[in-house]
Amino acid sequence: MAPGTDPAVLRALEELLPGRCSTRPADLEAASRDASSLPGARPDVVVWPLSTDEVAAVVRLAYEHAVPLTARGAGSSLEGNPIPVRGGIVLDCARMAEVVSVRPADLQVDVQPGVVYAALNRRLRPHGLFFPPSPGGSAELATIGGMVANNASGIYSVRYGGTRDHVRAATVVSGTGRVLRLGNRCRKSASGYHLLGLLVGSEGTLAIATELTLALAGLPAARRHGGFGFPDARAAARATADLIRFGIDVAAVEFLDERTVRALNRLGGFGLAETPCLLVEVHGSEAGVGDAWPAAEEVLADAGGSPLVVPGGNPWAIREQVTRAIEALSPGAATVRADLAIPIGALPELVGRAEAIAGARRLEAHLFGHLGIGIVHVLIRATEAERAAAEAVRDALVEAALGLGGSCSGEHGMGIGNRRYAAREHGEALELMRAIKDVFDPGGILNPGKMW
Incomplete structure (x- = not known):
């Protein structure tokens, strides 16, 4: 039922979430956009639940009345993932932002989906832990729920993996309003189908996560980083493969083509050599980094890499300006x-x-x-x-x-x-994906118009 959700549904939502439903034009407009420029449709109502029970009640109502429902995090996505295309309800998870439990002995944390990535890592830092998948320049905006929905990765995924590698368990609400617990707190399980793996990266089309158990990593005692220019992309690709092939403990290997480097120089006057380049970082103990960094430098040099003079010595401060530099052209x-x-x-x-x-x-x-x-x-x-x-x-x-x-x-x-x-x-595998969607969301109400 969209566009124009039944007024009875709107009244029922207000009864379920008193004071946390809005049909104000400014709220509807904000919920119809993300960080992309892709067109969507304004929802009929935005709601802000606080708990799993409230999410389940809203989803059940939407299912019973065939109202489209789109879950939303911070709206920092770049492909229109949380933009409604058929109006209906936007379920904004921003107020579900509790860090429920930190368990340093297990290297785990339980969070609600509205927790912001950077805020989570500030909370974890006193424990010597961090959540490695990084949304880069949107770290102060991106929510854990959104990262799980997209299976986000980031600069450190070469060592630590992407978001899917760090989600141990989740409480989710299916498209009928059924509450399920997927996964467990074990690092490894050989029991049953890996339904949790389907959830991560499904963009809210299968279920809505309301609590997540995340695996963490220890903050590295030491790190070294630098930039290296190469004669061409082939040499940069060879260097990247060799770093991994030779078992050097690299945490990040980022590529910039020469046009991107030129844009950065124009924006910030960095004076970088305008050739394809790699930004590389290694993590570990003081002794480990002391061994790994010279080994990395040797591999990079053998592939034709020359060290870059990076202003301020921090290549990531430059990397975070890439999009702005290109847009400034x-x-x-x-x-x-x-x-x-x-x-x-x-x-x-x-x-x-x-x-x-x-x-x-x-x-x-x-x-x-x-x-x-x-x-x-x-x-x-x-x-x-x-x-x-x-x-x-x-x-x-x-x-x-x-x-x-x-x-x-x-x-x-x-x-x-x-x-x-x-x-x-x-190809034909898309039929199986649609069948899986029908199992989790038989009414087709969850984030319709996405994935295919």
Whole structure:
């Protein structure tokens, strides 16, 4: 039932969550956007539950009346993941922001989905622990629930893994309002199907997580980092693979193409050599880092890498400015982005194709990302007149990534922006995905219009 949710449903919601339902235009407008520029639809109502029972009651009401329901975190996603496309209810998890339990002996924490990533790590720091998957520049915005919905990764995933690797258990509400507990507090289990793994990365289309048990890592006693310039993307890809192949304990390996480096120099006057580069970090004990960093430098040099002079000595302060630097090249233009995943060795081919495909349309593609796990982001700036050409470049680069054995999305999810590639990537397996969706959400009310 959308657009125009039944007034009786709105009254029932207000009875369930008195003072925590809104049909104010400003709230509806805010809930219809995320950090992308993708179009959605304004919801009919926004609600702010505080507990699992309240979420379950709202979902049951939505299911009984066939009202679309979209769960929302901070709205920092880049593919329209939490934007409603058929109105209905937006269930905003921002007020479910309790750190329920910290268990240092288990290296675990229990949280509600509205806990903000950076706030969680500040809470964990006195225990010598942290939650490793990092949303980068949105760390002060991104919520744990949103990260779980997208299976977020970040710069440190080459060592610690992505979000799915850190979710041990979850309390979830299915599309009928049924409360389920998935997983357990064990590190390893060989019991039953891994339903929890389906939840992570499902973008709120299967169930809504209301409490999560997360595995943590110890804060490294020492770390070393630096930047290295390379003659070309092939040398950078070789260096990345060698770092991993030789067992060097790298925590991060980030790639910036020369256009991206040039944009950074223009924004901040960093004076970096305008060649493809890697930003590398190692973690460990003082002794371990003392051994690992020279070994990493040797591998990088053997592949043709030259140390960069990084202003302030902190490459991550520069890395966090990449998007802003690219957008500053053409104020007022729109950003068309792709979030590709490829085998590491396919980087040179992808860079070459990006150059040719974008150049043929007189556009520039900037490539950067978490090369240690094969994720490459592509940003294309385009005026309104160039928008269709930029979208065609994106489509061609997704096709190139798929042809190289990759994926249309490494970490941003399908949302609205990537859903058109689902059939091409998954083929007949998409039928099984739809069948799984029907089991968890038989009414099709949870975040409709996403994934495919």
